[in-house]
Amino acid sequence: MNGYEQMILLGIGLGTLVRMIELRVDYRQYPGYPHGYVVHSTLGFIAAALGALVIPALLEENYVAVTILGAAAQQFQSIRTMERDFLTEIEATELVPRGIAYIENIAKVFEARNYLAMITAFVTTVGYYFFDLIGGLIVGGLIAYILDKIMVQNTVGDIANVRVKDLEFSGPTNSNIGVEGVVMMNVGLKEALEQWKESGIGVVIEPKDDDARATLANIGQRQAIVHDVASQLGVKLDIGVVDYTPLARLNLDTGRVYMIIIPIEPDEECVKQAVSSTPILEEARRRPLQSKAGSAAAD
Numbered sequence: 001m002n003g004y005e006q007m008i009l010l011g012i013g014l015g016t017l018v019r020m021i022e023l024r025v026d027y028r029q030y031p032g033y034p035h036g037y038v039v040h041s042t043l044g045f046i047a048a049a050l051g052a053l054v055i056p057a058l059l060e061e062n063y064v065a066v067t068i069l070g071a072a073a074q075q076f077q078s079i080r081t082m083e084r085d086f087l088t089e090i091e092a093t094e095l096v097p098r099g100i101a102y103i104e105n106i107a108k109v110f111e112a113r114n115y116l117a118m119i120t121a122f123v124t125t126v127g128y129y130f131f132d133l134i135g136g137l138i139v140g141g142l143i144a145y146i147l148d149k150i151m152v153q154n155t156v157g158d159i160a161n162v163r164v165k166d167l168e169f170s171g172p173t174n175s176n177i178g179v180e181g182v183v184m185m186n187v188g189l190k191e192a193l194e195q196w197k198e199s200g201i202g203v204v205i206e207p208k209d210d211d212a213r214a215t216l217a218n219i220g221q222r223q224a225i226v227h228d229v230a231s232q233l234g235v236k237l238d239i240g241v242v243d244y245t246p247l248a249r250l251n252l253d254t255g256r257v258y259m260i261i262i263p264i265e266p267d268e269e270c271v272k273q274a275v276s277s278t279p280i281l282e283e284a285r286r287r288p289l290q291s292k293a294g295s296a297a298a299d
Helices: 003-024 035-052 054-059 065-075 076-093 100-130 133-150 191-200 210-216 219-233 266-276 294-299
Strands: 160-165 168-171 175-179 181-187 201-207 248-252 258-261
Touching: 003 035, 003 054, 003 100, 003 133, 003 258, 035 100, 035 191, 054 100, 054 160, 076 100, 100 133, 100 219, 160 266, 160 294, 168 191, 168 219, 175 258, 181 258, 201 210, 201 248, 219 248, 219 258, 219 266
Parallel strands: none
Antiparallel strands: 160 201, 168 175, 175 181, 201 258, 248 258
16 A cells, blocks of 8 residues: 555545534533543544545455455444444433434434545545545545535424414313313323413424424424423423423324423523424434325325
């Protein structure tokens, strides 16, 4: 591999940099800092190194090395397993669980980001080979930007209209809590009922089309919405206090999703923003309008 040092180093450097940029700690608390940073930075470096070595190996007609690189790339699937196992283990500690679908979505994202580092490093070395150092930087940076934009997930706000509504209390003792006539739960304790009346917030999530309706009907997607709102705004909830549990239920007639929650920060605009920013899970996405039967039924 003599003479390819600069090409390889450029690919590794840019690929690793892209992976580092993608490491963000936010309200979802992944990856954990600093241990998660060390793990994923190291894996990103390895992925970039694998991608950067492909072109030099091909130029040297070292096809055995390319085969080994392909086999090594398959091992990055273990990243998904690692993240899935980690989040599943701590799921029991969450007051408002993420849900299996959300966990799988997170694990898949972590695996994909390492492939992003690998592809960036590979394309960078291609640019270096056909152009020069600056050309490699431009081509690698451009492909990293394009892939990053492609990998951006849609959010609930992209497929639905989100509105905040006052809670409705009905029944002989006003113990039924609902939104727009849909009863969500019955609260028997007077203290809990007062908390709902004082700080409870209702949310209406109205799908824009039948694709969105089918997506929002997914249990995992609804659980992800509740979890994200609770994570960002807090929730007045503790172990054994079931009367304060936030809920998201589906109106079978309209496809609307109704949610009730007692957030620690009862700001209606913030609740609306938190719901709208919840990512659409790949496992929950449905497109019935793309089929002949679904399209015909919607007309």
